[in-house]
């Protein structure tokens with residue numbers, strides 16, 4: 001029989017990419033990236049004078065369709081694979097990236113009369129302007145002794161569905177009324193391809209407080225937030241929630257025409273980028289922490305029991321791999337911090353030198369920073385440039401760099417920023433380990449492990465654990481393709497379970513990053529200092545970051 005193929009489409013923060021995968025062994029035959037034409041909308045609405053407030057991050061839903069229109073035909077063309085041999089397609093997405101739609105499923109921002117209303121647009125995962133609502137959700141849930149709270153590390157994040165929905169109700173009540181449903185963007189794109197509105201258990205579980213046995217929180221809880229939210233889950237969040245790997249439907253003839261595929265192929269229910277990466281890197285059993293390392297890091301882990309872990313993003317039964325508890329934690333900015341420094345903090349001579357040497361600024365700084373030993377810069381940083389997702393769960397926290405002198409060099413600051421993110425990951429590893437969820441080894445995927453060797457060695461040294469690296473450059477997309485193959489099923493040339501698909505299709509590289517004992521010892525000392533700063537600024541002893549933010553908001 002001719003080999004069969006599936007396509008995985010990975011929707012990242014700034015771009016979407018499609019990968020065409022051979023189902024016999026996971027070979028990535030072709031890939032193509034489409035940058036989102038509108039990128040992240042965080043200053044002004046498109047074709048409008050409307051300026052956005054601080055902490056907003058929106059997207060244009062049309063950009064997601066553009067990825068299907070450009071990247072899918074591009075991989076078909078490059079591979080010369082016969083469309084008849086493509087049996088399934090899966091997608092993964094950033095989350096919670098959500099949007100309000102009308103009864104026909106049309107995004108409200110597509111309506112001319114609503115396009116100038118910021119709340120009609122897609123709220124990207126890193127939209128952090130619903131922190132007030134998140135704080136109240138946590139306060140009220142705690143007062144009421146809601147049993148869901150421990151499943152989310154004790155705090156519901158402002159990045160998630162309920163805080164974002166409530167912000168819309170608070171700030172744009174008419175738009176809330178006009179909304180027929182709030183959908184995760186991943187479910188909306190699947191709806192575009194199949195005509196079926198199906199909610200996936202992964203985003204519902206991690207981002208919308210849905211539980212396999214208990215469903216959503218009670219009407220009483222929502223009423224306590226705001227009486228207008230009492231019926232939220234039966235109305236604007238209604239819809240069947242189905243497990244990962246389920247076939248959401250078949251590709252419609254119209255979309256097949258746009259994408260260069262055959263109508264009727266199996267489309268898997270939506271998934272989250274980091275979660276799809278777990279089978280993508282071949283992890284289908286406990287003890288192996290998968291780090292999806294890009295603009296942010298998501299830390300994914302399987303376990304057999306539901307444990308309480310401070311500040312984790314969530315534990316969801318079957319949330320990653322069926323049969324296991326799926327744990328998620330994360331850091332809201334990692335690559336984004338390095339990007340900030342490269343774009344905003346580096347002197348002109350660095351940019352000129354990098355250009356002269358034919359490397360990018362990251363590469364130039366990495367090479368220079370590699371000449372330093374751990375501790376030699378005298379610097380230490382807190383990695384909260386975009387708030388803290390785990391373990392403090394507080395988007396109002398901000399960055400900190402300590403130890404600068406008149407002799408401090410850009411590469412030293414760059415190294416301190418790399419180290420700060422490794423310390424943030426160590427906090428997460430320790431939180432799991434200390435609460436009985438074992439972490440034996442780390443598996444890294446995403447853009448960063450391909451780009452920065454120094455960063456990966458620092459992570460091995462700071463966590464004192466070996467790090468395996470995914471062989472795929474597009475691990476979430478590979479995982480999404482696996483789910484596409486499962487949606488198609490073995491009878492069509494796919495797989496019946498995600499475990500089988502991962503065993504056949506995933507690979508890690510032979511070379512790994514191993515901790516260097518001398519570095520581990522110094523980083524242990526630095527980590528103790530990091531921990532003191534972490535608790536001092538992050539646990540209420542000195543709320544200077546919040547006070548500065550409050551002053552900024554009143555004077556802006």
Ligand SMILES: Nc1ncnc2c1ncn2[C@@H]1O[C@H](COP(=O)(O)OP(=O)(O)O)[C@@H](O)[C@H]1O
Nearest residue numbers: 012013294295335336338339362446447451452
């Ligand atoms: N050489 C480098 N070292 C460290 N970070 C880098 C380097 N090159 C790019 N980055 C960062 O990588 C991030 C993009 O990661 P990537 O995995 O490609 O994207 P995404 O998170 O959107 O999927 C950006 O935040 C960028 O600043």
Ligand SMILES: O=C(CO)[C@H](O)[C@H](O)COP(=O)(O)O
Nearest residue numbers: 012013094095125294295296
């Ligand atoms: O919270 C998430 C998953 O649960 C986001 O999707 C993620 O943090 C964004 O990913 P990336 O940095 O790869 O764009």
